[in-house]
Amino acid sequence: MVRLRIVFVAVLLIAMIASALPLRARDDARPYRLVPGDRIGVTVYGHEDLSGEFRLDRSGSVSLPLAGRVALDGETLRGAEAAIVRALRPDYLRSPRVTVQVLGHRPIYVLGEVEQPGRYPYERGLTVMGAIALAGGYTEHADRTAVSVLRARGSSRRGKPADEEDAVGPGDIVRVPERDLF
Incomplete structure (x- = not known):
């Protein structure tokens, strides 16, 4: 009976931890869809x-x-x-x-207020923060709270605000705007 309780508690803990993971961390689990350039x-x-x-x-x-x-x-x-x-x-x-x-895969692009804006190879599991790190990190003028990603899905692009933990896919464009200085 004690073993059964231990197994039940372990399964319950695993389920709670898995459900607490942010959805963006699981984005990479979706099946890859082919797009022009692949x-x-x-x-x-x-x-x-x-x-x-x-x-x-x-x-x-x-x-x-x-x-x-x-x-x-x-x-x-x-x-x-x-x-x-x-x-x-x-x-x-x-x-x-x-x-x-x-x-x-198509490359990713990191533009705006990063040390080395440009084109970078896509790596599976890449996040917005990882893409910014590939580009040398933020400049002193970067607005870290207004980063966005233009998603390449199919042959269309959709832009959306992004957190540093959000997944980056092949062909995506990460934009880091300049912060307001006044």
């Missing part, structure tokens, strides 16, 4: 001539051997695999097996 690897098993590296063009499509143009903008990796299978079947292959992986 570099992907496509493997069609048993057909090396149909496999290779491809970059999504401005419209979010790739041109694949036999399949032609396949729209992948906004698709998850599993969705991209299914779209490629549909493009290859039934005219070219009876039951194609396809895998898609991201080979290169």
Whole structure:
């Protein structure tokens, strides 16, 4: 009976801690969606001539051997695999097996009142604070309370105020404005 209570209390504590985590810390758990500029690897098993590296063009499509143009903008990796299978079947292959992986994410941009504004490689798990650190940190004129992120989701951009713990995704733009001096 004592063991059962201990297990129950442990499970309850774990559930409480998990629910207390801010949502932004869990943003990275969402499935990645492909957007223009991503570099992907496509493997069609048993057909090396149909496999290779491809970059999504401005419209979010790739041109694949036999399949032609396949729209992948906004698709998850599993969705991209299914779209490629549909493009290859039934005219070219009876039951194609396809895998898609991201080979290169778009960079992030850190602009405004940071020591070294510019373009930086995306790293999984990157936060606003991490992006600002990549750019050398805040300048003395930075307004740390008004940082915003322009999110690159699909082919559209949405800006929103950001906390330092918020996740940064591929293609996002972190803006650090100048504080009012008067």
